[in-house]
Amino acid sequence: MRVRLKEKLATSLTPDVLSRVYSSFDIVGDIAIIKAPDNPDSATAIAKQIMETHKKIRTVFSQTSPVEGNHRTRKLTLLAGQNTTLTKHKEAGCIFIVDVAKxxxxxxxxxxxxxxxxxxxxxxxxxxxxxxxxxxxxxxxxxxxxxxxxxxxxxxxxxxxxxxxxxxxxxxxxxxxxxxxxxxxxxxxxxxxxxxxxxxxxxxxxxxxxxxxxxxxxxxxxxxxxxxxxxxxxxxxxxxxxxxxxxxxxxxxxxxxxxxxxxxxxxxxxxxxxxxxxxxxx
Ligand SMILES: C[S@@+](CC[C@H](N)C(=O)[O-])C[C@H]1O[C@@H](n2cnc3c(N)ncnc32)[C@H](O)[C@@H]1O
Structure with a gap:
């Protein structure tokens, strides 16, 4: 899945931007979080491409601050999809409900x-x-x-x-x-x-x-x-x-x-x- 996305993005992004987006790309439940390029049009295009490639993703956020503070949270800006930070993530046969912004x-x-x-x-x-x-x-x-x-x-x-x-x-x-x-x-x-x-x-x-x-x-x-x-x-x-x-x-x-x-x-x-x-x- 990730390889498919990388190949698709490679046609529209410079290698530098591609490696930044790709290395920061996380999926939590049905939410994808990336470090998007500053240009809003490129950021939206990448987000749409992610949603097209990963059919289960319903929201794409850009991480706009480092993980910070006592609670280790990060600021997120909506790029595409539903504006919700609440999701259900599956791992090792367990289910985790999490608000990725809080x-x-x-x-x-x-x-x-x-x-x-x-x-x-x-x-x-x-x-x-x-x-x-x-x-x-x-x-x-x-x-x-x-x-x-x-x-x-x-x-x-x-x-x-x-x-x-x-x-x-x-x-x-x-x-x-x-x-x-x-x-x-x-x-x-x-x-x-x-x-x-x-x-x-x-x-x-x-x-x-x-x-x-x-x-x-x-x-x-x-x-x-x-x-x-x-x-x-x-x-x-x-x-x-x-x-x-x-x-x-x-x-x-x-x-x-x-x-x-x-x-x-x-x-x-x-x-x-x-x-x-x-x-x-x-
Ligand atoms: C990196 S996260 C933990 C990740 C988690 N163990 C996991 O597997 O998903 C660190 C956590 O430590 C908590 N934290 C920060 N300072 C703390 C403290 N002094 N005592 C207890 N928890 C603290 C934060 O709220 C944050 O949820």
């Missing part, structure tokens, strides 16, 4: 949702510190029927959709949506609780790492740590992330080892999103 949601995390879910053994307690509308939490609960997940988000609208998503996927008895700041909630309610902690908020990961350790059981456990890293062509972004995490945990006198560590995606020139699976051993 909450964070990225189909680019789908590989990570499943990768982490598949590591969970039969009966665990998980703390998801930055849960959004529940991507990791719902998929983990579905994949691992004896696992319980405390699922935190500071955005009241994301919390509301997360609650709804636990219900429509039938996991409301094992995913507990909590509204508030992850640090405050861990300190007041979730100390020494988890076998596993998820930290899918790269902007605050290093700052909140001691909180993730606090949420783990005293015997230790796993932290899935996401970060953004700058790296030149001579540097390894994963190693750079490992170095700063090692320094932070070393200062706290916490023993750890790294298991799977990888680049999740390229986020800009010389910028990467990385993930470290960290085993805390004491």
């Amino acid at each position: 909450c964070y949601f990225s189909p680019r995390l789908s590989h990570e949702h499943l990768r982490v879910a598949q590591q969970i053994s039969t009966k665990e307690t998980v703390v998801n510190m930055f849960a959004g509308v529940g991507g990791f939490s719902v998929i983990i609960a579905k994949t691992s029927p004896q696992t319980r997940i405390y699922s935190i988000d500071i955005n009241p609208i994301a919390h509301q959709f997360m609650t709804q998503n636990t219900q429509i996927n039938g996991v409301e008895n094992r995913v507990y949506p909590l509204l508030g700041d992850a640090k405050e909630l861990v300190e007041t309610q979730l100390q020494n609780t988890a076998n596993r902690v998820l930290m899918p908020l790269p902007e605050k990961a290093l700052q909140y790492l001691p909180t993730a350790v606090l949420a783990l059981k005293k015997t230790g456990g796993w932290i899935h740590y996401y970060d953004f890293e700058h790296a030149t062509s001579h540097e390894n972004p994963v190693e750079k992330t490992q170095q700063k995490v090692t320094e932070k945990l070393g200062n706290l006198d916490i023993k750890h080892r790294f298991e799977c560590c990888r680049i999740v995606r390229h986020t800009g020139p010389n910028w990467y999103q990385t993930v470290l699976d960290i085993q805390i051993t004491s």
